[in-house]
Amino acid sequence: MNLYMAISLFSLIILIYWIITELFTILFRFTGLPDERARFQVISLLTGCGYTTRESEMFLSNRRRRRLARITMLFGYVFNITIVSAFINVFLSLKLSQVEHYYLGILIPLAVVAIIFVFIRVPVVRAWGDGLLQKVADRIIRRTESFNTVLLLDYIGTDSIALVTLHNIPEEYRGLSLSQMNLRANTGILVMLVEHPGKKAAPAGADTVFELGDKLTVFGAYSTICQTFHARERFADA
Secondary structure, three states: OOHHHHHHHHHHHHHHHHHHHHHHHHHHHHOOOOHHHHHHHHHHHHHOOOOOOOOHHHHHOOHHHHHHHHHHHHHHHHHHHHHHHHHHHHHHHOOHHHHHHOHHHHHHHHHHHHHHHHHHHOHHHHHHHHHHHHHHHHHHHOOOOOOEEEEEEEEEOOEEEEEEEOOOOOHHHOOOEHHHHOHHHHHOOEEEEEEOOOOOOEEOOOOOEOOOOOEEEEEEOHHHHHHHOOEEEOOOOO
16 A cells, blocks of 8 residues: 555545544434533543543433443444554555655645535534534424423533523413412422523523523423423534
8 A cells, every 4th residue: 555545544534533523423412412512522432532521421311312322432442443453554554665756645635634624614614514404403303393492501410400492482381470480399490591582691580481482591300391391302502
């Protein structure tokens, strides 16, 4: 194998690894995890580095995430073995006399990878891609705007902090203030922040009334949050 082929293979492996990371990140985002936290844990699972944070509780607390985490670890293990085997074969087949003849061959694949990486990292393109993935996710999971959505933000002990978006106000809470709903006493859920459409997020008060499009930052048991607000895990972060 000549140097051009070796560099091309190296660049291709980097590109494939990056694509795999993005794909598994998307799958975990389908389960309602924020993008950055999902990506960090996916990299940890794929590389087998065993780096553990409190965020790993998000993966262990949900059956679908545990299954997906197992698949990610197994895939990463097999793929890493394939990479190591490929590089051993590459370096064993290289000849030092070939180096000076393939400077252009080194630059071409690296330039392609760099262009793809920069292109995808452009904010406008990234936003367009997220919008497209949101539509695909909604179609696959068959969600409609009649369902509220929940995004898991963090865990504190056995409870969680989540962001609930109200596409449809539950009938039992329509026109009622927080004091009338008595959520804390009945469900153990604390509504901390409320972001009305077109306004900044503000602390929830006793007289707060839910509106369509509200984004609620709540604290409580994750399953109870989903049941109380008739919410399903969502794909998008925003």
